[in-house]
Amino acid sequence: MSNYLTNNEASGRATAKRRRKLWLASGVAGLTGVISLAAVGVAGSAGAVGLDWNTAQVSRDGDQRGDEGRDWDKDNGEDRNKDKDKDKDHERGKEVPCDTDKLIQAIVFANNKNGGVLELAKGCTYNLTRNDYEGNGLPVITEHITLKGEHTTISREATADYFRILNVGAGGHLTIKGLTIKGGQTLELFNSVEPAAVWASYSDSEAIAAQVKAGVPLNQALTARQANPKAGLTATPKVTPKAAPTAKAGVVTPLVEYPEATDGAGILVQPGGSAEILESEVVLNQSGGNGGGVANFGTTKIWHSTVTRNTAFFFGGGVFNAGLLKVEESKIKDNTAIIGGGGISNGAAEIFADDVDGGTVELKKTEITDNETLGFGGGYLDIEGNTTAYETKFVSNTAVLAGGGLAAADSQLNLHNVSVERNSTAGVGGGVAIAFDSAVTFEKSSIKDNTAGFFGGGLFNAGSVTTLRDSEVVGNRAIGPIGVGGGIFNIFGEVNLSKTKVAHNFSTFEPGGVFSFFGDVNVDEKSAITANRPTNCLAIPGGTIENCFA
DSSP states (O other), rough: OOOSSSSHHHTOOOOOOOOOOOOOTTTOOOOTTTGGGGOOOOOOOOTTTOOOOOGGGTTSOOOSSHHHHHHHHOOOOOOOHHHHHHHHHHHOOOEEOOOHHHHHHHHHHHTTTTEEEEEOTTTTTEOOOOOOOTSSSOOOSSSSEEEEEEEEEEEETEEEEEEBBBBEEEEEEEEEEEEEOOEEOOOOOOOOOHHHHHHHHHOOOHHHHHHHHHHHHHHHHHHHHHHHHSSSSSSOOOOOOOOOOOOTTTTOOSSSOOOOTOOOSEEEEETTEEEEESSEESSOOOEEESOSSSESSEEEEEOEEEEEEEEEEBOOOSSSSSEEEEEEEEESSSOESSBBSSSSOOOOSSSSSSBBBEEEEEEOOOOOEOOSEEEEEEEEEEOOOOOEEESSESSOOOESBBBBSEEESSEEEESSSSSEEEEEEEEEEEEEEESSSSSEESSOEEESOOEEBBBBBSEEEEEEEEESOEEEESSSEEETTBBBBBEEEESEEEEESSSSEEESOOOOOOOEEEEEEESEEEEETTTEEESSSSSSEETTTEEEEEEEOO
């Protein structure tokens, strides 16, 4: 569990949670032996013993002892009237010289003096070389503190021990503006495993694909799955997920999720904490857990900022969320997560660690581009959370297993004026993959030019309800050896099309437009399924598609 909890807090936490298999019948094949997590099994330790930022490091007035302390007093006008000085400090901020120790000292002082605004040196790089005992490069933020810069960088020294850059504690509020947060690293040693062994515990994909390759008709393989939908079709995997714990009498499942020690390499926001990332960049951070750039368990706003080239070993290469997250007019690009949510992950499945329910996310005028994952949701992943997106683009993201652009499991998504374009997966749902009782609505949106190796070039819907209103599913492809449903692939679920066009999609086998197996596709009279290759629609036993000509 997290370093940030006392034993009493940890012991009071309920363990009852729902566990699910992910992406049943998702149609991914041939991953065994292709990728090995051994390549990323880097030995390391977050929280190496370093400095403990406490009041013993500073004098009564918040400065370091000795000559440096006297210089600091001089720089900030110690002869001024104290009351006037306090007002001016909160208005224009204290100037912090281009010196890492002075930055640490200024944050300690601000924590002890009910917060403040710190004006960092223009064009300066504050290079962090040491950390406290909990793996933080700077003191934990416990008050309202603003760090303002101009082309200013706070970076971990490349040869230093592993630690994150910033940590916002309960009751703390951090605002950063005009800064680059760079090079945070939190890694931990774990045993390498074959990804196929992990995926086999959560998906029937490989087994179904293997049956089809061996000559079993797809219809027959899917029907066998329908006869016993909860039974895995694979042999016993090398790695078995932890069994779901049973709820204890009188124990209430908590609403708040807590971070692990390696979450959030750039910025960690703890429950009860909040952060605003304004006109800043979070770049080249690497998490040994979730949230390569940012891990939010409290409340975080990202505005006019860029989160790029960050990495997470588990979920959320750019950003991980289990609280309240708002991303507006920002770019989440070129991030990587090993298991899911290359750009953003709202929640985490139980793979290697406990599952984490997603929180609430609002995306507005944001670009989520060129992110990747070996698992689910190349651009965006939502697990047991709620997401609303306006005028947002999911473009050129990649997932090996499912959901090149975005993926959702047991979630609610409302997407308005969004573009899901040119994403890809070797598995299912080149643009979008929806599963496990999710409810998803697209309005005035486009799912266009996405590619899947197997099922659902544009949209893969399993056991969920997906509605497309005033939208289009155009130019998507399912191009693998058993590619089916170039536009839409629906299994055990419901897809509703209202004033929506499904056109010019392609798949290896029919239909190129819409496929439904033991599910319903409802098409109103103002929608059109046309010009798909090789055919427009196919509903095999148990499936229906209204208002469509094959």
